[in-house]
Amino acid sequence: MITIKNLQARVEEKEILKGINLQINAGEIHAIMGPNGSGKSTLASVLAGKEGYDVTGGEVTFEGKELLDLDPEERAREGLFLAFQYPVEIPGVSNTNFMKTAVNEVRKAKGEEPYSAGEFLKLLKEKAALVGLNPEYLSRYVNDGFSGGEKKRNEIFQLAMLNPKFSILDETDSGLDIDALKIVADGVNKIRNKHNAFLVITHYQRLLNYIIPDFVHVMYDGRIVKSGGKELALKLEEKGYDWIKELEVTA
Amino acid sequence: MEEELKYKLISDFKLLESSLNGEAKSPFHKIRQDAISVFEELGFPVKKLEEWKYTNLSNITKNRFRQFLIPEKINLTFEEVAGFIYPEFEGNIIVLINGHYSVKFSKIVTQKDGVFIGSFSEAREKHNDLIQNYFAKYADYYRNSLTALNTAFAIDGVFIHLEKNVTVDEPLLILNIADSREENLIAQPRNLFILEEGSSILMADDYYTIGDHPFFTNSVTEIILKQNASLEHYKIQNDGSNAYHIGTIQVEQERDSRFSNTTISWGGGLIRNNLNATLNGENSESHFFGLYLLKDKQFVDNHTLVDHAVPNCNSNELYKGLIDDKATGVFNGKIMVRKDAQKTNAYQSNKNILLSENAKINAKPQLEIFADDVKCSHGATSGQLDENSMFYLQSRGISKVEAKILLMNAFSSEVIDSVKIDSLRQHLHNLILKKLGK
Numbered sequence A: 001m002i003t004i005k006n007l008q009a010r011v012e013e014k015e016i017l018k019g020i021n022l023q024i025n026a027g028e029i030h031a032i033m034g035p036n037g038s039g040k041s042t043l044a045s046v047l048a049g050k051e052g053y054d055v056t057g058g059e060v061t062f063e064g065k066e067l068l069d070l071d072p073e074e075r076a077r078e079g080l081f082l083a084f085q086y087p088v089e090i091p092g093v094s095n096t097n098f099m100k101t102a103v104n105e106v107r108k109a110k111g112e113e114p115y116s117a118g119e120f121l122k123l124l125k126e127k128a129a130l131v132g133l134n135p136e137y138l139s140r141y142v143n144d145g146f147s148g149g150e151k152k153r154n155e156i157f158q159l160a161m162l163n164p165k166f167s168i169l170d171e172t173d174s175g176l177d178i179d180a181l182k183i184v185a186d187g188v189n190k191i192r193n194k195h196n197a198f199l200v201i202t203h204y205q206r207l208l209n210y211i212i213p214d215f216v217h218v219m220y221d222g223r224i225v226k227s228g229g230k231e232l233a234l235k236l237e238e239k240g241y242d243w244i245k246e247l248e249v250t251a
Numbered sequence B: 001m002e003e004e005l006k007y008k009l010i011s012d013f014k015l016l017e018s019s020l021n022g023e024a025k026s027p028f029h030k031i032r033q034d035a036i037s038v039f040e041e042l043g044f045p046v047k048k049l050e051e052w053k054y055t056n057l058s059n060i061t062k063n064r065f066r067q068f069l070i071p072e073k074i075n076l077t078f079e080e081v082a083g084f085i086y087p088e089f090e091g092n093i094i095v096l097i098n099g100h101y102s103v104k105f106s107k108i109v110t111q112k113d114g115v116f117i118g119s120f121s122e123a124r125e126k127h128n129d130l131i132q133n134y135f136a137k138y139a140d141y142y143r144n145s146l147t148a149l150n151t152a153f154a155i156d157g158v159f160i161h162l163e164k165n166v167t168v169d170e171p172l173l174i175l176n177i178a179d180s181r182e183e184n185l186i187a188q189p190r191n192l193f194i195l196e197e198g199s200s201i202l203m204a205d206d207y208y209t210i211g212d213h214p215f216f217t218n219s220v221t222e223i224i225l226k227q228n229a230s231l232e233h234y235k236i237q238n239d240g241s242n243a244y245h246i247g248t249i250q251v252e253q254e255r256d257s258r259f260s261n262t263t264i265s266w267g268g269g270l271i272r273n274n275l276n277a278t279l280n281g282e283n284s285e286s287h288f289f290g291l292y293l294l295k296d297k298q299f300v301d302n303h304t305l306v307d308h309a310v311p312n313c314n315s316n317e318l319y320k321g322l323i324d325d326k327a328t329g330v331f332n333g334k335i336m337v338r339k340d341a342q343k344t345n346a347y348q349s350n351k352n353i354l355l356s357e358n359a360k361i362n363a364k365p366q367l368e369i370f371a372d373d374v375k376c377s378h379g380a381t382s383g384q385l386d387e388n389s390m391f392y393l394q395s396r397g398i399s400k401v402e403a404k405i406l407l408m409n410a411f412s413s414e415v416i417d418s419v420k421i422d423s424l425r426q427h428l429h430n431l432i433l434k435k436l437g438k
């Protein structure tokens, strides 16, 4: 699905990604863990196409296309989705209008007719229920005045609406209470299938009890320094990152 | 140049005088004579005057204009006029063509007693006492030469009088049509609205231009709100780029009265909106909202004054602008809190989004506070569309163009939502999407 080769990127002259290699296939769930500031969100932003990042080397192919050549909206239409670590508040734009515009733009790009009002409302209700989003939030402005947890839930709702092939979840679990965590994870598990894939960025092994990863990677100082199965997350939880740092030094 | 136009207008005034019979000796005409002498003395405002620092009138004064002295025959059909009335509107319609009331196209549906909604010239016959009492008492022509010019040519416009406790249920739409198909013209409508105690009305003042010649509107509206009276007033400027508009609205508010104005400017070459309210009775309130959507070389100056003369009054101003190309916006908002006006709440905010490198905004808030127990605030911002919001929308598959429209529409909605005529508000929401390129 997505192949990242030796990806290097800078922000304001500062080298942050120092050669990332990662291959994710359809049907797989990968988790990335790593200390604060190691570059996890930067990787997510570069993949989603945020401005201000200077890709200095490497390449990314997504479903056979050069991802880095595409505008953010084209990446989304190709099926890439980023659930933001810090979702943006947009007062004045209702959640419903936002999603209607987004879903129909994606459909248009695929040569499909826009949804009728009825079809769209049905989809809206169905997906809100799937992720346990109170329908009242649909008529509110995008994330405006939402609590931290509500914002995260809204991200997963958008994911459900757009039904992407490849989703990056950047710390979607932080800010969620235990019940919300279960609901969101449950939503992801309902959406996952053998045709789509997920990259889950998290600090907590707990999430991975609900969304069970096929692979766990550890990011440190702009590189993936260790990869393993889900047991790696347990080890990190237990031992912290110091042993990884030592690994890095001796390497 | 401006001298030339000035003397042309003074000679037009002589023409007006020669057409008057017995009226020439009336107290009303005495005011006009007084006003023309003030105009002659002051001339057109120049940039070195503090109040006109950002507004250059030379684009107007370089032209010659003819003043309509009597309503002239206008070649307009009902279909053409109807084309300017938004389809969902239901209520009273007044059509002013080049500043003159058109009996043919206007349609007053309100049948209630105690309501006069009609032409200023008709009111001079039927309500001479009211005109005597209120005309030119509030819009100060001694210190403002353009108000003087309008006062000198006070011939026609809209006159409203609501008697005590009358609520007009049907909104009023005033359609100002500038017909510049044949020649350069100046229109100087003079409006007077007197709302007696406890009366209320909702109204919209809509401006359109037909034709390509330069057209200059210099309008003055005096509004008197007696105790507990309420006026919702909306001004929507759709003029062509050949139209210059200087409009002065002077509001006098008594106790417990409420005034709300929303001014939306998305057409017109040069616009100067003077909006002044004097809060002269306790517990009165004034709300000013403005939205300007500017492109090409448009220029819009919203110049406001809220004068808190007595204690316990509230005022609130929110002006927002989306400025593109080489357009310029000006917001000059003055809040005056007099010594006695304790417990005043006065808020003002001006927010601008500059959509091109050459777009410009001059924001000048002025607070003059002489009382000590007041709550006042002001703020002015200008910037670009928020990058993070843009990226967020794009990351969901929304194109850059569409994302911009969503954000600009969101930015504007706050002002449009202040409109309380439901059909008009809905119409404006639809219209703005078209204006934003959808």
Ligand SMILES: Nc1ncnc2c1ncn2[C@@H]1O[C@H](COP(=O)(O)OP(=O)(O)OP(=O)(O)O)[C@@H](O)[C@H]1O
Pocket (backbone or CB within 6 Å): A011, A012, A014, A016, A034, A035, A036, A037, A038, A039, A040, A041, A042, A043, A085
């Ligand atoms: N716009 C920017 N300007 C300067 N430095 C930046 C910018 N964006 C990110 N960085 C820096 O890049 C590094 C990586 O940041 P990033 O947000 O990717 O870390 P992270 O792994 O997601 O951390 P966390 O676990 O705290 O979310 C940090 O040192 C950060 O300060």
Ligand SMILES: [Mg+2]
Pocket (backbone or CB within 6 Å): A040, A041, A042, A085, A170, A171
């Ligand atoms: Mg992060």
